[in-house]
Amino acid sequence: MTTIQQFNELHASPELLFIGNAWDLLSALTLEKAGFKAIGTTSWGIANSLGYVDGELIDFNRHLAIIKTMADNINIPVSADIEAGYGSDTKTIVENVLRIADVGVAGINIEDSLKNQQGLRTLREHCDILTHLRTALEHRGxxxxxxxxxxxxxxxxxxxxxxxxxxxxxxxxxxxxGIFIPGMTDHQEIRELTLTVDVPINLMSLPGLTNCTILKELGVKRFSFGNALSDSIIAYLTKHARRLMDTRDTSFLYEE
Structure with a gap:
């Protein structure tokens, strides 16, 4: 079974797919070891790990290399967060997605937000991109x-x-x-959406939207935590780096 087939089966399972969001190889390996069945990269986390803010500011080749490192070194499917596609035209976006598929990932997240201005792509523009992506991927095998x-x-x-x-x-x-809707939290709206849209719905963790069991009951098929874990790790590192300098004592590093 290919990783693409494996990834699709995870979405078809009666169980909700709780996907682990990684930003480098160490975090991906750690999440795999913890028992996560698939990894989704977090563009926000990757950007922060390299000293950038989110928003396609990293060179695409550098971003691709990080995704490839994860796909090459873990044994569960990887889905790549590519923001809006790292391109201002459909041709470039399609080429980028094909390059991502070629490194062995099982899927992508691609968003309809604009990167160089506020707002969303028009419905027609984003549908055109999705149609070209599907056709190109099928032709590539x-x-x-x-x-x-x-x-x-x-x-x-x-x-x-x-x-x-x-x-x-x-x-x-x-x-x-599948459809991914970050920011959606209202249970009634979630239930109506999962009953109306006939593909897996992916939601992202937010305060008040955290429990996989509740989301499964609402019909959600996939749940991710985005940059929440990477942000938590950065906050931990920042706090303890300051403590080291303030106390000039490393003893707390050995406390359980």
Whole structure:
């Protein structure tokens, strides 16, 4: 079984897929060892680990190399967060996704946010990208490569639900394997969406939206924590680095 097939089966399982978000090889290996069944990279975490903020500021080749290192060294599927595709035109985005598929990942997250200005791509523009991606991947031999279409309506719209529902249906028709909606937290809206959209729905952890069992009952098929773990690790490192300098004593490093 290929990693792409394995990844698709995880989404088809009766169990919710709790995916671990990694930002380097160490974090990916640690999450694998802890028992996670798949890894999703976090672009925010990768950017922070290299001294950048999120937003496609890293050279794409450098980002690709980090993704490849994870895919080469762990034994569970890897899905790559590629933000909006690292390109201003469909051709470049398609080429980038094919390069990502070639390093052995099982899927991608691709979002509809614009990077050089505020707002979202138009529905037609993003559907066109998804259609070209699916066609190019099929021609390259990547049947059922997992395209997790992320919509950022909850970050940009005052009343996002109907626009989210409209975009989700259109993205599925354009070739998306699943729909990712960060920022969505209302249980009634989540339930309505999972009953209406006939592909796996992926939500992201936020305060008040943390429990896999509850989300499974609402029909959610995939749950991720984005940059929350990497942010927590950075906060821990910052706190203890300051403590080392303040106390000039390393004894606390050996406390359990």
């Amino acid at each position: 990547y049947k059922d490569f997992y395209i997790n279409a992320r919509t950022d309506t909850y970050f940009h719209e005052e009343q996002p639900f109907l626009e989210t529902l409209n975009r989700a249906k259109a993205y599925v028709e354009s070739g998306a394997s």
